[in-house]
Amino acid sequence: MDFMDNLIGVAPEDVLVHGPKKILLNKYHWHQPNVGIIASYAPTAIDVEDHFGIFRGVDQIEAFAQATIVSCSAYSECIKQQCTFNYLKQTFNPLFVGIGQVNFRGYLQAGDVFISMGLITFYKFRQMTCDGRIYKVPEGLDVDNYFGNYTKEQLLKYDLEDGFTLIAELFDVTGRGIKK
Amino acid sequence: MERQEIITGLIEILRTVRTIDPSKLDNVTEDTDFIADLNTPSTEMINIAAKAEQKFDVEFEDDDIDDLGSKVKDIVDLIIKTKQKI
Numbered sequence: 479m480d481f482m483d484n485l486i487g488v489a490p491e492d493v494l495v496h497g498p499k500k501i502l503l504n505k506y507h508w509h510q511p512n513v514g515i516i517a518s519y520a521p522t523a524i525d526v527e528d529h530f531g532i533f534r535g536v537d538q539i540e541a542f543a544q545a546t547i548v549s550c551s552a553y554s555e556c557i558k559q560q561c562t563f564n565y566l567k568q569t570f571n572p573l574f575v576g577i578g579q580v581n582f583r584g585y586l587q588a589g590d591v592f593i594s595m596g597l598i599t600f601y602k603f604r605q606m607t608c609d610g611r612i613y614k615v616p617e618g619l620d621v622d623n624y625f626g627n628y629t630k631e632q633l634l635k636y637d638l639e640d641g642f643t644l645i646a647e648l649f650d651v652t653g654r655g656i657k658k
Numbered sequence: 659m660e661r662q663e664i665i666t667g668l669i670e671i672l673r674t675v676r677t678i679d680p681s682k683l684d685n686v687t688e689d690t691d692f693i694a695d696l697n698t699p700s701t702e703m704i705n706i707a708a709k710a711e712q713k714f715d716v717e718f719e720d721d722d723i724d725d726l727g728s729k730v731k732d733i734v735d736l737i738i739k740t741k742q743k744i
Contacts, residue, residue: 576701603704
């Protein structure tokens, strides 16, 4: 297998073990292994069904976790084991271990594009912890282009143009890969 | 390295974990269970193992941690086993 430098260009469904109804992640836009990741999702009509048209807070947390701790640890584990994502899916399950604090600052409706920006704060023994934020993306923004030359320093400061809307701040989101 | 010496070092690590009640550390034995007796959150177990690596100058395998039990004697055994590999 050719080992990629990062997750850019990889389809989330290739990385995540989740089935299509449970994947809350559309695309990776920026990824520096050992640093963090930026990935996007847009809630669908099904995601907001029976919840007055609003994407649930708990699903925001799940989307953030899929984009950050699950994706980044899957990547790092594949590199460490020199294995494919498929092999990893067959041998490990991602376990949501815990979250620290979450502050919700806004809400998301069906069709709103949002990004999860995650900073890796701990990774050892297949356990990863991330802090981060969720932002609603300005309508019509080319997200790939916007983050094409983004830097680690910008991520650490959540350096974004004014059109981005802060939706949530998340701390100590922790998950672990456990053997099946 | 004696087992009691390792337990003493582990207690020093546990005193740095803010979620563990320090009063529960006065009577730690090999049979003390991190989860049942000390109410250690599962997230902290990995942090404790990482701190133990530094304190005892060992490097655990990921698989060792997967198989690690929740009692003090389990991590003492692992530290001794890992030191013997060096």
